[in-house]
Amino acid sequence: MKLYTTTLAPNPRRVRIFMEEKGIEIPVQEISIMEGEHKQEEYKKISPSSKVPALELDDGTVITESMAICRYLELLHPEPALFGSSKVEQAKIEMESRRIELELMLPIASAFRHTHPAAAALENPQIEEYGIAQRENAINRLNLLDEELGEQKFIAGDDYSVADITALCAIDFGGLAQIEVPSSLVNLSRWLENMRSRPSSAQQ
Ligand SMILES: N[C@@H](CCC(=O)N[C@@H](CS)C(=O)NCC(=O)O)C(=O)O
Incomplete structure (x- = not known):
């Protein structure tokens, strides 16, 4: 492979x-x-x-x-199961992964592609207004994520999953699109610190 x-x-x-x-x-x-x-x-x-x-x-x-x-x-390599074990876990992880991908990762990627000079070769034409609107969408979604993480430790419930990986990669990439997690979002900040403390987060 x-x-x-x-x-x-x-x-x-x-x-x-x-x-x-x-x-x-x-x-x-x-x-x-x-x-x-x-x-x-x-x-x-x-x-x-x-x-x-x-x-x-x-x-x-x-x-x-x-x-x-x-x-x-x-x-x-089924273990550790990162797409869930029980039927309900699998459904919840699928649900949250899709929500994070569509509602957070996509707006962050679009904000980068339409505002960052280095992305001009990837988006022709770059539409700055669209990028700025996507930045707002991403920030709104971060606020919702903060509320959700007040109720549970990980994105899809009690266990670490692929949904956490997607959220971490989206948020870390956000810096290039001027999207940062405000320190006032304490639940999200706690989760982010937890994610960044995992050795796997060193993978770039
Ligand atoms: N949905 C795809 C997205 C892949 C994707 O957009 N990859 C980016 C890098 S993060 C890329 O190849 N961009 C090059 C381009 O758009 O020209 C996936 O999950 O793999």
Whole structure:
């Protein structure tokens, strides 16, 4: 197997943290998005939509989409279960993962892509007004997350899961889009400190 990854990009980081939590080691190949390597023909043969990460299996099968890669790895290495064990846990983790992806990660990524000069090559045209509106959406979602984390230790309940990994990667990436967690959000700040204290968070 080989994992195509980009350091500092939030989606590949989700996979790398997931692997670290499970103690999985896979050879990696770095793809530079900033240098446009993901748009070159060689990488397009691996990932036709020019997105990173991608996991290439030994038989040549390629899995893209970070959550599809993580699900595949969970099937190969079921413990610790990061997509939940019981039926209800699995449903709750799926629910919260989708909410975090659509309502937090996407607005943060859009804010970055439409406001940061370094992302101009990724978004043509860059629409700053749209980016600023997405920043507001992300901040509103951080407030809601703070309320939710007043009721439970982790994003999807009592246990650490892939939903926490997605939220951490989204929030850490937010700095590039001028989205920071206000210190007044004490529940979210506590959760963030907890996440950043896990050795897996060193994966970039
Ligand atoms: N839904 C995909 C998103 C993949 C994605 O957008 N990756 C970014 C890096 S975080 C990328 O490849 N961007 C390059 C581009 O958009 O040109 C996933 O979860 O893997």
